[in-house]
Amino acid sequence: MRLPDFEAWAIFAAVVEHRSFTDAAKALSVSKATVSKAVTRLEQHLDTSLFSRTSRRLALTESGKRLADHAQRIMAEGVAAEEAAHDETADLSGVVRLGAPMTFGLLRIAPLIAQFTRQNPLVDVDLHLSDAHIDIIEMGLDATIRIADMPDSSLRARRLADVTLHVVASPAYLAERGRPNHPSDLGSHDCLCYSNATTPDIWRFSGPGEQNVVVQVRSRITVNSGEAMLPALREGVGIARLPDFIVGDALAAGDVEEILADWRAPPFGLHLVTPPSRLRPARVDALLDFITRHHGCRKMNDHV
Known part of the structure; x- marks a missing residue:
């Protein structure tokens, strides 16, 4: 059985990381020619092109993209093995x-x-x-x-x-718009949504009697940071679902109130x-x- 060309795989991983033959050569303290020969050797062995090369641009081919993760894992495994051996006799550093x-x-x-x-x-x-x-x-x-x-x-x-996610709103919002008693009531309210969720405006709940409810809410503000919802939440702009580490202090201070306490969003x-x-x-x-x-x-x- 022919052994894999581990050096070529590692050099390929370095080129992928640095997006340049020249920069990979500097990082590895080898010549650019060594990098180029290793990549060519790997391409010949795999019978496929890994990069599309022009004078101004270096881009992975489709084959290169599929194999890049494998190369980076091979590189990481080798580095980790050497460092693990070193760490047995060295202080943490x-x-x-x-x-x-x-x-x-x-x-x-x-x-x-x-x-x-x-x-x-x-x-x-x-x-x-x-x-x-x-x-x-x-x-x-x-x-x-x-x-x-x-x-x-x-x-x-x-x-x-x-x-655990808490469904919360400010006292001012609840006084003006009313307090939802069931998740389906949220459809008539304004909400603040987290854009990194898979479906920001689809909120799921489980509640009494093993009921499961899915609600599409109207998002007044959609943002990719839960913490960024707090000013609008305190101002009474809408209802939000936030974890304790973000909304815990506001709850304790009375700036917001938890609603739908008998209903829980699926925990993350x-x-x-x-x-x-x-x-x-x-x-x-x-x-x-x-x-x-x-x-x-x-x-x-x-x-x-």
Whole structure:
């Protein structure tokens, strides 16, 4: 059996990451000719073109796009294996690249990162905050926090907790427009919707007697940040569904009130997601275990 050309796959992954033969060569500390020969060798072995090359532009072919993830995983596995071997005899050090949703990251993850880096002075953390769905393989992240129902995929995940959504409105809004008593009443109200949801204006509820209700709401404001709904919510613009970590303080202060208390939106899972490989540098495992302990999570042992 012929062994795979691991060097060529790794160099292909570097070109994909840097989108340039020249930049990949600099990153790998090799010549541009070495990069070019490796990619050509891989193309000949696979009997397909991986890049469309012009004097001004380098773009992946359809075959290249399909194989890019495989190449990046091969590269990541090799790096992780070497770092794991090194970490057995070395103190925790290096960079951990972590993603998280914007508001949850600011409120819950950033404080943990501060504690962790103080306790581990040789570890640096590159924290990427975004409410958009991100590809952790393409972005080169070691892990990311996701608040969502996880689809089937090759990624690994540990479920940190359920995230309960509260249906809330300001006292002023309820005094002016009335208090909904059933989810179907929401159809005649103004609502604030989260645009990163699959169907922002479709709200699902379960309630007494195992009833399930689906309501299409009218969105006065649609926004890709739950925290950005708070000013409009306090001003009485509409009704919103928000998790406790965003709306908890407003509820406690009486700025908003929970409505439809007997009805619950399906809970979302708070997940810690990593690439498929079980091989991770010790510094990554240390940070993930630190987050796990502070969220009362179970160990990572299941796939999604």
